[in-house]
Amino acid sequence: MKYQSYLLTTALTAAMATGAVADELRDEAKEMFEPIPSTVPMQADNPISDVKIDLGKALFFDPRMSASGVFSCNSCHNLATGGDDNMPTSIGHGWQKGPRNSPTVLNAVFNIAQFWDGRADDLKAQAKGPVQAGVEMANTPDNVVATLNSMPQYVEWFKASFPGEAEPVSFDNFAKAIEVYEATLVTPAPFDAWLNGDDAALNDAQKAGLQLFMDKGCASCHNGVNLGGNGYYPFGLIEKPGADILPAGDKGRFAVTETADDEYVFRAAPLRNIDQTAPYFHSGLVWDLKVAVQIMGESQLGEDITDEEADQIVAFLGSLTGKLDPVVYPVLPAETANTPRPTGEVK
Amino acid sequence: MKYQSYLLTTALTAAMATGAVADELRDEAKEMFEPIPSTVPMQADNPISDVKIDLGKALFFDPRMSASGVFSCNSCHNLATGGDDNMPTSIGHGWQKGPRNSPTVLNAVFNIAQFWDGRADDLKAQAKGPVQAGVEMANTPDNVVATLNSMPQYVEWFKASFPGEAEPVSFDNFAKAIEVYEATLVTPAPFDAWLNGDDAALNDAQKAGLQLFMDKGCASCHNGVNLGGNGYYPFGLIEKPGADILPAGDKGRFAVTETADDEYVFRAAPLRNIDQTAPYFHSGLVWDLKVAVQIMGESQLGEDITDEEADQIVAFLGSLTGKLDPVVYPVLPAETANTPRPTGEVK
Numbered sequence: 264m265k266y267q268s269y270l271l272t273t274a275l276t277a278a279m280a281t282g283a284v285a286d287e288l289r290d291e292a293k294e295m296f297e298p299i300p301s302t303v304p305m306q307a308d309n310p311i312s313d314v315k316i317d318l319g320k321a322l323f324f325d326p327r328m329s330a331s332g333v334f335s336c337n338s339c340h341n342l343a344t345g346g347d348d349n350m351p352t353s354i355g356h357g358w359q360k361g362p363r364n365s366p367t368v369l370n371a372v373f374n375i376a377q378f379w380d381g382r383a384d385d386l387k388a389q390a391k392g393p394v395q396a397g398v399e400m401a402n403t404p405d406n407v408v409a410t411l412n413s414m415p416q417y418v419e420w421f422k423a424s425f426p427g428e429a430e431p432v433s434f435d436n437f438a439k440a441i442e443v444y445e446a447t448l449v450t451p452a453p454f455d456a457w458l459n460g461d462d463a464a465l466n467d468a469q470k471a472g473l474q475l476f477m478d479k480g481c482a483s484c485h486n487g488v489n490l491g492g493n494g495y496y497p498f499g500l501i502e503k504p505g506a507d508i509l510p511a512g513d514k515g516r517f518a519v520t521e522t523a524d525d526e527y528v529f530r531a532a533p534l535r536n537i538d539q540t541a542p543y544f545h546s547g548l549v550w551d552l553k554v555a556v557q558i559m560g561e562s563q564l565g566e567d568i569t570d571e572e573a574d575q576i577v578a579f580l581g582s583l584t585g586k587l588d589p590v591v592y593p594v595l596p597a598e599t600a601n602t603p604r605p606t607g608e609v610k
Numbered sequence: 611m612k613y614q615s616y617l618l619t620t621a622l623t624a625a626m627a628t629g630a631v632a633d634e635l636r637d638e639a640k641e642m643f644e645p646i647p648s649t650v651p652m653q654a655d656n657p658i659s660d661v662k663i664d665l666g667k668a669l670f671f672d673p674r675m676s677a678s679g680v681f682s683c684n685s686c687h688n689l690a691t692g693g694d695d696n697m698p699t700s701i702g703h704g705w706q707k708g709p710r711n712s713p714t715v716l717n718a719v720f721n722i723a724q725f726w727d728g729r730a731d732d733l734k735a736q737a738k739g740p741v742q743a744g745v746e747m748a749n750t751p752d753n754v755v756a757t758l759n760s761m762p763q764y765v766e767w768f769k770a771s772f773p774g775e776a777e778p779v780s781f782d783n784f785a786k787a788i789e790v791y792e793a794t795l796v797t798p799a800p801f802d803a804w805l806n807g808d809d810a811a812l813n814d815a816q817k818a819g820l821q822l823f824m825d826k827g828c829a830s831c832h833n834g835v836n837l838g839g840n841g842y843y844p845f846g847l848i849e850k851p852g853a854d855i856l857p858a859g860d861k862g863r864f865a866v867t868e869t870a871d872d873e874y875v876f877r878a879a880p881l882r883n884i885d886q887t888a889p890y891f892h893s894g895l896v897w898d899l900k901v902a903v904q905i906m907g908e909s910q911l912g913e914d915i916t917d918e919e920a921d922q923i924v925a926f927l928g929s930l931t932g933k934l935d936p937v938v939y940p941v942l943p944a945e946t947a948n949t950p951r952p953t954g955e956v957k
Contacts, residue, residue, distance in 0.1 A: 324690055325690070326688065326691075326695070326696075327691075327696065331701060332695065332696055332697050332701075333685070333701050338680070341673065342939055343671055343672070343939060343940050343941060343942045344672075344673070344674075344942050344944070345944065348673070348679065349673075349674065349679055349945060349952065350678075350679050350952050354678060354679075354680050354954050357705055358704055358705035358954065358956075360954070538944060539944040541944070541945055550945075550947070550951070551947060586941075587941070589938045589939075590938065590939040591936045591937065591938055591939070592689055592690060592936075592937040592938070592939045593690050594690060594933075594934070595690045595691050597691070597692065597885060597886040597888070598696060598888055598897075600897070600898060604897070605696065605697050607701050607705065607707070609705075
């Protein structure tokens with residue numbers, strides 16, 4: 264009995280101590296990170312409505328938005344597989360390869376700007392890119408609008424989504440509807456529950472990983488709601504990785520700003536759902552998350568991250584994998600006699 | 611008042627007469643057609659369970675079942691667009707073109723056999739085809755099994771779906787799970803409601819179209835649950851269409867049976883959701899359903915179907931477009947270090 268009671272006291276003391284430590288860790292974490300909000304983030308010049316969300320979902324999943332009829336937004340940003348396509352770089356129109364790893368659409372709404380180099384200010388600007396890229400969907404704005412106008416159901420959906428507009432079916436509104444849908448694609452995770460006060464949402468290894476993530480300096484770039492996605496940094500700040508990871512031909516944000524300082528600068532990758540979205544980096548050439556963590560330590564922080572430390576950081580990153588609200592697969596309008604025919608022709 | 615009362619009497623008499631005619635039409639129709647059943651059709655040697663349906667759905671939507679990671683079953687049999695891909699023939703691995711129009715997966719369970727030439731006895735035999743076809747998914751059974759075994763969640767799902775089996779993760783069971791899922795993809799339509807007794811489910815044009823469909827002889831080949839899909843007939847029974855519709859290089863079922871009688875013989879197309887699945891015929895070269903109806907009249911029946919008649923038949927065919935139960939898009943397991951890497955290489 265006495266022995267038992269001693270054990271109990273010890274356990275209680277330990278729990279109280281852990282509680283205090285947890286609070287300290289949480290206080291520190293809350294200065295760096297923010298949980299996912301419970302409402303759909305507002306989009307500039309683009310009011311949110313249920314009908315617009317539904318239209319955006321239809322467009323997001325519609326392969327007829329590509330010239331060939333093969334690719335939809337969801338092809339490379341697949342909601343079934345973490346919001347990306349699990350390839351080093353995507354395969355697009357004519358079996359051409361894209362230049363960079365497809366980033367996840369999940370929680371993309373929280374990024375400061377879109378694409379690896381931040382060349383699109385927001386999701387509606389981003390949505391216009393792949394549709395027109397010759398190596399991706401290879402379509403034109405005119406052909407997208409003609410396709411949409413050929414299906415009365417789409418015309419009705421646009422009218423309801425953009426009430427009072429003289430020409431509701433437009434390429435701009437196509438992008439706006441997709442933006443609004445994508446703004447709903449957020450994935451609250453155990454880390455959010457923990458930030459919000461649920462001590463049990465992270466296990467000990469994850470908490471140790473979080474502490475390391477902050478102590479080592481990872482959180483200097485990977486912070487905010489998305490643990491990244493909100494700033495630009497040179498890849499190879501301390502030590503430039505080899506061409507197998509950082510190919511010399513892609514100078515990142517330099518192509519956007521044409522400033523020498525921006526050579527090999529990329530937007531810090533957002534880390535939510537990162538264990539669902541291998542391979543890693545803009546080149547998509549690293550498949551193992553632990554290896555990616557160690558490369559980051561070396562190239563960005565000059566830190567030699569041990570195997571044990573990397574395991575803990577990877578455990579913490581696992582707590583960023585969240586759940587999307589169930590997505591009901593859309594039923595799309597059928598083509599009509601006026602719908603432009605798909606073509607796989609490569610120009 | 612007198613006038614009104616006269617009108618009322620006339621209307622009542624007309625309604626009664628229509629009722630009798632409707633009953634006669636229904637009696638005739640019920641000898642040719644069957645409504646979709648309310649339960650999932652049993653599959654030979656493949657008991658149905660909820661967990662197996664869910665596994666089959668995951669596999670159906672998983673692009674990692676293809677060598678490149680680009681194509682899933684749903685790519686060419688897209689549940690968002692009538693269960694097919696709206697192209698003359700599909701685009702597959704290496705941007706290669708398939709030989710025949712992709713048939714809809716919706717209600718395919720009611721077909722006597724699968725593919726345009728019926729070369730697969732059932733859905734599980736069919737499911738093994740495209741995965742291995744070099745111009746489609748270009749994968750191998752071994753690589754499919756290695757991919758599935760690399761993801762613990764898939765292994766668990768197979769164990770639960772095939773209890774008591776020594777090797778639950780197998781290519782055979784992959785196909786069986788897909789078969790069970792596809793058996794759930796049925797679309798009850800207004801025509802079913804009408805067959806089941808709801809007079810208002812078809813309008814007058816549709817009823818006139820149905821009458822023509824039977825009187826002209828369309829229903830000789832297009833009958834049963836799927837209004838087709840249950841017998842083999844020469845394309846061009848009366849008059850062979852031109853090579854623009856019936857290319858000389860594709861001799862249809864002849865390749866399966868090697869019997870001279872089977873030259874240019876194809877399985878009669880099932881007609882459910884036909885207005886959602888243009889373009890038409892195995893060659894996929896006719897985009898207009900009315901034109902397709904008139905070609906069929908000429909080539910199969912020696913009947914000159916007038917524009918007005920074709921419009922009525924097309925109206926009737928519209929009553930075959932049904933509703934799929936809402937499909938919740940699956941969340942798939944993430945790759946691991948052991949998952950075979952995708953390759954777009956064309957051998």
